[in-house]
Amino acid sequence: MIGSSVRRVATYGAAIGLSAGLLATGLAVGTASAGGVPGVTASKITIGATVPLTGIASPGYSEVGKAARAVFNYVNSKGGINGRTISFVLKDDCYGTPNFGCTGTPNTATQTNALLALPVFATVGSLGTPTQDSVRNLLKSNGVPQLFVNSGSHDWNNPGTYPNLFGWQPSYTVESKILAHYIKATYPNQKVCYLGQNDDFGTDGYQGLVYGGLTPSIKTMYSVTSLVLGGASYFTPFIHTFQTSSCKVVFLDTIPAATAAALGNAHSLGFKPHWVISSVGSDPITVNNVLKGKIKPDPEIGATSFSPLPTAATKSPWKAWITKVLLKDKADFPSFKASSPIDGNMEYGASWGVLFAEVLKQAGASFTQASFVHTLLTNAFPGTPSLIPLQYSASNHQGQIGGLVDTISSATQTKNVGSGVVYKTDSTPANNVTVVPGQKPAGGPIPSWLS
Amino acid sequence: MSALFRVGDALRVYRDRHPVLWRLIWTVVLVAIAVYMTTHLSATTDGLLATGACMSIVILGLSFLTGASGQVSLGNAAFMGVGAYATAIWANHHTTTPVAVVLLIGALSGAAVGLLIGLPATRLRGPYLAGMTLLFAISFEGIVLFFGSWTGGDAPLQLPTIAVAPQWFVDRFSSSIPLFTLNQMWLADIAIVTVGVSFFFMANLFRSRTGRAMRLVRDNDVAAELVGISLPHARVLAFVVSAAYAGLGGALYTLVTGNASYSTYSLGLSITILSLLVIGGIGTLSGALIGGVIFAYSTTWIDWIVGKTGITQGGNLAANLPNIIFGGLLVITMLVAPYGIAGAIKMGAGKVSRRFRVTRMPMASG
Numbered sequence: 001m002i003g004s005s006v007r008r009v010a011t012y013g014a015a016i017g018l019s020a021g022l023l024a025t026g027l028a029v030g031t032a033s034a035g036g037v038p039g040v041t042a043s044k045i046t047i048g049a050t051v052p053l054t055g056i057a058s059p060g061y062s063e064v065g066k067a068a069r070a071v072f073n074y075v076n077s078k079g080g081i082n083g084r085t086i087s088f089v090l091k092d093d094c095y096g097t098p099n100f101g102c103t104g105t106p107n108t109a110t111q112t113n114a115l116l117a118l119p120v121f122a123t124v125g126s127l128g129t130p131t132q133d134s135v136r137n138l139l140k141s142n143g144v145p146q147l148f149v150n151s152g153s154h155d156w157n158n159p160g161t162y163p164n165l166f167g168w169q170p171s172y173t174v175e176s177k178i179l180a181h182y183i184k185a186t187y188p189n190q191k192v193c194y195l196g197q198n199d200d201f202g203t204d205g206y207q208g209l210v211y212g213g214l215t216p217s218i219k220t221m222y223s224v225t226s227l228v229l230g231g232a233s234y235f236t237p238f239i240h241t242f243q244t245s246s247c248k249v250v251f252l253d254t255i256p257a258a259t260a261a262a263l264g265n266a267h268s269l270g271f272k273p274h275w276v277i278s279s280v281g282s283d284p285i286t287v288n289n290v291l292k293g294k295i296k297p298d299p300e301i302g303a304t305s306f307s308p309l310p311t312a313a314t315k316s317p318w319k320a321w322i323t324k325v326l327l328k329d330k331a332d333f334p335s336f337k338a339s340s341p342i343d344g345n346m347e348y349g350a351s352w353g354v355l356f357a358e359v360l361k362q363a364g365a366s367f368t369q370a371s372f373v374h375t376l377l378t379n380a381f382p383g384t385p386s387l388i389p390l391q392y393s394a395s396n397h398q399g400q401i402g403g404l405v406d407t408i409s410s411a412t413q414t415k416n417v418g419s420g421v422v423y424k425t426d427s428t429p430a431n432n433v434t435v436v437p438g439q440k441p442a443g444g445p446i447p448s449w450l451s
Numbered sequence: 452m453s454a455l456f457r458v459g460d461a462l463r464v465y466r467d468r469h470p471v472l473w474r475l476i477w478t479v480v481l482v483a484i485a486v487y488m489t490t491h492l493s494a495t496t497d498g499l500l501a502t503g504a505c506m507s508i509v510i511l512g513l514s515f516l517t518g519a520s521g522q523v524s525l526g527n528a529a530f531m532g533v534g535a536y537a538t539a540i541w542a543n544h545h546t547t548t549p550v551a552v553v554l555l556i557g558a559l560s561g562a563a564v565g566l567l568i569g570l571p572a573t574r575l576r577g578p579y580l581a582g583m584t585l586l587f588a589i590s591f592e593g594i595v596l597f598f599g600s601w602t603g604g605d606a607p608l609q610l611p612t613i614a615v616a617p618q619w620f621v622d623r624f625s626s627s628i629p630l631f632t633l634n635q636m637w638l639a640d641i642a643i644v645t646v647g648v649s650f651f652f653m654a655n656l657f658r659s660r661t662g663r664a665m666r667l668v669r670d671n672d673v674a675a676e677l678v679g680i681s682l683p684h685a686r687v688l689a690f691v692v693s694a695a696y697a698g699l700g701g702a703l704y705t706l707v708t709g710n711a712s713y714s715t716y717s718l719g720l721s722i723t724i725l726s727l728l729v730i731g732g733i734g735t736l737s738g739a740l741i742g743g744v745i746f747a748y749s750t751t752w753i754d755w756i757v758g759k760t761g762i763t764q765g766g767n768l769a770a771n772l773p774n775i776i777f778g779g780l781l782v783i784t785m786l787v788a789p790y791g792i793a794g795a796i797k798m799g800a801g802k803v804s805r806r807f808r809v810t811r812m813p814m815a816s817g
Contacts, residue, residue: 038629038631054769054770096607096712096714097714098714098717098719099719101767101770102770103757103769103770103772105750106714106715107708107712107715108607109708109709109710110498110502110708113498113635113708114495114498116494116631117493117494117495117498117631117632117635119629119631129606130605130606130607130712131607133606133607133609134606134607134609134709134710134712135709135710136609137609137610137611137612137613137709138613138709141612141613141615141634142613142630142631142634143630198605199604199605199606223605224605225592225605
């Protein structure tokens with residue numbers, strides 16, 4: 001009988017001991033941040049992002065955060081900003097989707113909590129609409145700014161509810177309004193058909209076309225899950241319907257994998273419309289990688305798209321600067337050479353990385369999260385690759401408000417349509433696309449402290 | 452030494468005479484120790500504790516279904532999802548509901564769906580029952596998308612406000628401790644108390660007349676019928692209890708993460724829960740706790756393995772490492788310790804106590 005008690009005590013004791021031993025792998029007293037600003041010390045500022053480094057959305061998108069980190073590493077090599085180096089921690093959330101090669105933690109809230117535990121001053125450039133939607137309240141309740149979300153959703157432009165939440169890229173509506181303006185001018189009275197993603201990427205994008213005065217004759221929405229499970233053949237009935245309906249222009253609000261599926265199916269069916277593709281899924285290098293270069297010539301050549309940043313063919317000084325920065329970051333870009341093309345994802349990440357560095361410099365040596373946000377709201381930032389200078393305000397947390405129309409000129413490059421006129425508009429229903437006079441398609445000037 | 456034995460005997464007598472009170476005292480003591488520990492742990496560890504607590508509740512429910520009534524379910528992750536979405540949907544419409552009530556809603560939702568599926572499912576046995584629960588697991592995503600106007604569809608359904616520590620809790624600590632650390636501590640404490648309550652109820656249920664009836668149904672359903680036990684009633688009840696615990700685990704996990712997403716509650720998670728049940732130990736409370744801790748720390752350990760071995764991040768091996776490790780642990784457990792880690796500890800302690808008993812007897816007779 002005593003043996004039974006000893007056994008029971010030993011059982012519970014061993015279980016508790018095992019648990020204690022396991023807990024010891026993370027045992028530490030919670031530490032306070034000196035000076036009270038989370039993620040900031042006298043010599044370092046720590047920021048973070050949840051991005052799809054592996055998994056279903058990683059092709060192409062995994063480069064975005066790394067390109068920003070390359071910018072921060074370059075800034076650090078020049079002494080940092082106001083005496084502080086920038087530590088940029090990337091947490092792999094696999095776009096919140098398990099499997100498909102995911103080696104991270106496919107839960108954005110879990111990964112965001114891991115960043116908050118570091119702690120971080122802000123999240124910068126986290127990627128994805130549903131993923132970042134899922135942590136808006138978490139970051140808000142912890143007082144951590146959520147900056148430059150990589151998504152064109154309207155959800156980041158809600159200053160009343162989320163005063164510390166900011167987007168960066170133009171909204172899907174802005175892009176579609178500008179492209180609708182282009183389609184009406186270039187393909188007047190031709191039948192337009194639409195294929196979009198069945199979330200706000202597609203609904204906002206379609207709405208932008210309508211706001212821009214263009215209502216497609218056929219509207220089809222696809223499911224990413226169905227595409228993943230069914231493969232490219234999931235799109236065959238959609239493209240076949242466009243073909244049999246004699247669509248002359250096909251507008252795609254698609255991610256790169258879906259763009260490749262649409263183009264591949266059209267090639268198989270012998271269908272050759274004018275393709276107009278959202279910047280989200282038009283990068284030729286990324287799409288060609290998905291197609292594995294099997295279709296020759298590249299079916300995307302000649303397609304029209306949109307860019308808020310200088311195109312590959314533009315002689316922008318930012319191209320050489322980004323090349324220099326990526327070359328120095330061998331950890332993130334081990335295979336990058338001086339002759340390597342800069343794809344849209346690299347340019348994208350480098351651009352908001354530059355923006356963060358500029359805001360940090362403007363914020364001064366002593367700042368808080370509140371004063372940093374105030375700096376962002378009350379200044380313009382012309383010294384970034386963005387074609388239209390960033391200017392946030394109390395009523396605009398979206399970010400960029402325009403760009404130019406470009407065309408896919410080769411398997412690796414885009415070039416301006418025409419002379420590279422830069423347009424701007426907003427996300428309202430007003431059909432108000434206007435030209436930005438005198439705006440060069442090469443982006444803003446490179447600040448001297450970044451050269 | 453003999454005084455110690457007399458105290459032990461007295462405690463044993465008290466335990467036998469007042470088993471429910473005994474379990475309650477143990478529960479309160481262990482919960483109090485665990486809650487105290489959270490005040491000295493890092494925010495990361497508190498977060499992992501909260502995650503492990505959620506999973507241990509789910510594993511316990513499955514342990515009851517499998518260990519007590521001999522049924523198998525491959526749909527427990529989906530029942531978790533039911534609790535998760537019920538919690539998130541309720542919280543979006545009623546923002547001031549107390550946490551305890553929200554968790555109860557999650558558990559009851561799991562139970563309701565468990566009853567709906569259990570009524571036909573428990574007429575099946577063995578692989579056919581597993582197949583029906585597998586069907587529920589696979590269709591869960593489709594159900595969530597079908598009711599997209601309620602669930603948010605593809606996008607995770609956020610809680611309108613994150614569960615943050617109340618002011619009276621914050622006031623107990625130094626103002627230099629970051630708010631995030633206090634919030635994680637608060638979540639971990641909620642999770643530990645929920646584990647305590649749910650484990651207490653399960654311990655009593657297991658040892659009750661209902662629990663004994665279920666074990667008889669598991670071991671000899673003919674004999675069970677002969678003594679008047681309703682087989683369908685017992686099986687459905689076990690299924691509902693298991694689903695309720697899974698719903699409670701999902702509700703708690705929603706509080707911890709701040710949102711509900713169908714991609715979290717996949718068939719893969721159901722398989723993981725089953726694996727953790729076997730690795731921890733079927734039919735034991737401590738086995739469920741061990742399974743929960745393994746789940747919480749698995750990502751940390753795998754990251755450590757990848758870092759130390761130089762396996763390529765994003766490569767095929769790294770992507771499949773969790774499945775390899777869980778599968779390997781499952782095989783090793785079945786070969787070496789069929790009763791799981793908890794069973795192995797008990798057997799090891801039993802060997803020690805038998806040696807002790809042999810040593811003691813000459814003293815008692817002397």
